Amino acid sequence: MSTSTVSVVVVEDHPVTRMGIVALLGQDERLSVVGQAGTGEDALTLVEAERPDVVVTDLRLGDGMDGVGVTSAVRARRGAPAVLVLTTYDTDRDIVRAVEAGAAGYLLKDADPADIVGAVVAAARGESVLSPALAQRVVARMGRQQADLSAREVEILAAVAQGLGNREIARTLFISEATVKTHLVHVFTKLDVDSRTAAVARAREDGLLG
Amino acid sequence: MSTSTVSVVVVEDHPVTRMGIVALLGQDERLSVVGQAGTGEDALTLVEAERPDVVVTDLRLGDGMDGVGVTSAVRARRGAPAVLVLTTYDTDRDIVRAVEAGAAGYLLKDADPADIVGAVVAAARGESVLSPALAQRVVARMGRQQADLSAREVEILAAVAQGLGNREIARTLFISEATVKTHLVHVFTKLDVDSRTAAVARAREDGLLG
DNA sequence: CCTGCGGTCAATCTTTTGGTTGACCTAGCC
DNA sequence: GGCTAGGTCAACCAAAAGATTGACCGCAGG
CATH class of the missing domain: 3.40.50.2300 (Response regulator)
Known part of the structure; x- marks a missing residue:
């Protein structure tokens, strides 16, 4: 100093x-x-x-x-x-x-x-x-320790935040709608919410999205 | 000058x-x-x-x-x-x-x-x-001229953006769930989208929400 | 080697959402 | 007074989303 x-x-x-x-x-x-x-x-x-x-x-x-x-x-x-x-x-x-x-x-x-x-x-x-x-x-x-989502989960969530539906997300990511749902269930659990809209809101306030 | x-x-x-x-x-x-x-x-x-x-x-x-x-x-x-x-x-x-x-x-x-x-x-x-x-x-x-939502519609949309479900919104605003749905249909039409999540996304990019 | 995790998918069922139609009330405007 | 717009509500139907269970694969790590 x-x-x-x-x-x-x-x-x-x-x-x-x-x-x-x-x-x-x-x-x-x-x-x-x-x-x-x-x-x-x-x-x-x-x-x-x-x-x-x-x-x-x-x-x-x-x-x-x-x-x-x-x-x-x-x-x-x-x-x-x-x-x-x-x-x-x-x-x-x-x-x-x-x-x-x-x-x-x-x-x-x-x-x-x-x-x-x-x-x-x-x-x-x-x-x-x-x-x-x-x-x-x-x-x-x-x-409340930081939820950490996998890369794929963040990807799904980002798509949700853009307003896409499960079917659209499935198409753009080349996976089945079932898989999208599975990921979303995991996201919901990790973020402690029970709807896509709430997940986006939570992710935003946690800074997980732009 | x-x-x-x-x-x-x-x-x-x-x-x-x-x-x-x-x-x-x-x-x-x-x-x-x-x-x-x-x-x-x-x-x-x-x-x-x-x-x-x-x-x-x-x-x-x-x-x-x-x-x-x-x-x-x-x-x-x-x-x-x-x-x-x-x-x-x-x-x-x-x-x-x-x-x-x-x-x-x-x-x-x-x-x-x-x-x-x-x-x-x-x-x-x-x-x-x-x-x-x-x-x-x-x-x-x-x-694409600016959609203009009524004050009530913005209020509903803001609640949606916070992740609330229709029932919760109805309770917090002291109206019936049916009314919430009606408002949302109007919002969807005005914003030209077909889901709550997409409405929030659109509203965000249009600067209708914080 | 086995275990756990992430990613993938399917089938089923319940709940929530969204779409449609129609109705009533109030306030503001021509 | 008639007209329009916004807000309120209801009933009904279709579609999407969410919950649950179970399964398979690949890979990293103990």
Whole structure:
């Protein structure tokens, strides 16, 4: 950790938002933005070169590696910088995945600017920063452990989410309608619901679908 | 319209993004940011006071008035400033509504910064700015005219999207199951689909649901 | 080798949905 | 007053979806 100022790398794909974050963090004398990246890949080489104290990253980074990937990669080594996730939208699943990947904190972009700056400083000190509302949801979520569907089941569910009927799904996937039903029964059981519509709703709130 | 520099008001609820946009626009000598607002209501009083050449607004503005509301309100008078919508996500419906409300342009936040600045300048000259991909979708969309569901129908559909069955919907809305079915038949007809799941899928892509 | 899991399929039965028709009431409009 | 649109409900029928049971195959792992 630096002596006086905290060095920060900002990872965010949208140029305008990236400028905003850099501007916000840069105007605080405790912080120093030493680099910025628009993709996950660039972020990793940048972190390697700059060895910042904190990495502030968005979750969605366009194509390629996402924020969770960046987090795990960055945190993989000892002496690694702290990672603070700063994102717009949030599903429970995103938050859990980010925290599991080693993020020190998770903030929404509509947070108060002062809170964001404060979170970066706290993260640099090794503290964990989760907004109370989010923290609550994370623990609530850890309890009901993530349903994990097989690849095929997700495929079926995605088709259902598009509004297809069982027969149509069977045709597009080249399997029998009976098989589609079998998969759906499994999906329903795993998601603890009893209709296709409810399955889609649940999958959405769990972040299993786009 | 000003003599030399174009005056701009920025409307965006997320402080960080707002800072980014202001910073981006402010560093171009052709532009001058004369005000910024975090809500639609503030935006209107600000526009009234500053009489800018261009208003750059997000579509989603947290609670209260949204970007479309701001657009129509701002454009309601003669000699009104041009409105440029700058947003993150986009459904076809959002774009169409914004354009219909009188927006001169519609850009995504992941656009190149130079393009954004250029769009503001173009908007000030009274030109229309739509990214080609979006423009294509708008026209494609104008063709199949927007289905309009009654308030009750939307209510029913929203319940369906949450995964509720007809019986549950009937109970929560204090009506009979027969009525729920009737509404759904109307919804299906209007959306040109033949199942609840397909209705939800269609409504989503049309932006009729959150 | 055997076990478990994922994927495939079939037959059967119950429940839910969707389609159709027709009806009544209310509110707003010409 | 007649007309239309939205909301309410009922009865009935057809189709789709869901539940249950049982079976076969291939493959990874103990």
